[in-house]
Amino acid sequence: MHIGILGTGDVARTLGTALRAKGHDVWLGSRAPDHPKATAWAVDGGGTDTFAEVAGRSELLLNCTSGLHSLTALELAGRDALAGKILVDVANPLDFSNGFPPTLSVCNDDSLGERIQRTHPELRVVKALNTVANALMVDPDRIAGPKSLPICGNDAEAKARVAGWLGEWFGWTDIVDLGDITNARGMEAWLLLWTRLYGALGTGDFHMAIVR
Secondary structure, rough: OEEEEEEHHHHHHHHHHHHHOOOOOOEEOOOOOHHHHHHHHOOOOOEEEEHHHHHHHHOOOOOOOOOOOOOHHHHOHHHHOOOOEEOOOOOOOEOOOOOOEEEHHHHOOOOOOHHHHHHHHHHHOEOOOOOOHOOOOOOOHHHOOEEEEEEEEOOHHHHHHHEEEEEEEEOOEEEEEEEOOHHHHHHHHHHHHHHHHHHHHHOOOOOOOOOO
């Protein structure tokens, strides 16, 4: 599959590396494809290009940009390049302007996932993977025991396809469909607790499990 990842940070490169290992054609999109992180990815054999070029050539898109800049990145990608495609929104609207732990730049009665879907109705947005650290995104079994991954979105077919890919590619088995994209409010708000757990534990190697 031709997969485009918007962003060049740790999350983008972790997902990109894992997807390349599965045999997919993966490109990272950036505002500046000559950014040092993009260049390092290219040196390792990956492809990098502008947001617009990466979005245009991809069958599936993952938003791994900083949540504060996701809407700008998608605007630069262009509506024609995005039309009809599934976008897995991995980003969180974290604001570190006052240090750690961060606050959320949008919360309570709105979410980044909703803003992306409202601004780009041509996209099939599925919120997923934003509730775990990047290492666990691609290898949930690095920690023993049960683990659950919530997802949400307005398009039932898109969610089913994403759930299938997450199981096939990374081994996620307990995927909990919360419903429509408004449920991104809860998924993103989890980061308020997640960042505090990270501060207390000193590691991102933990996850949630929904015990039924």
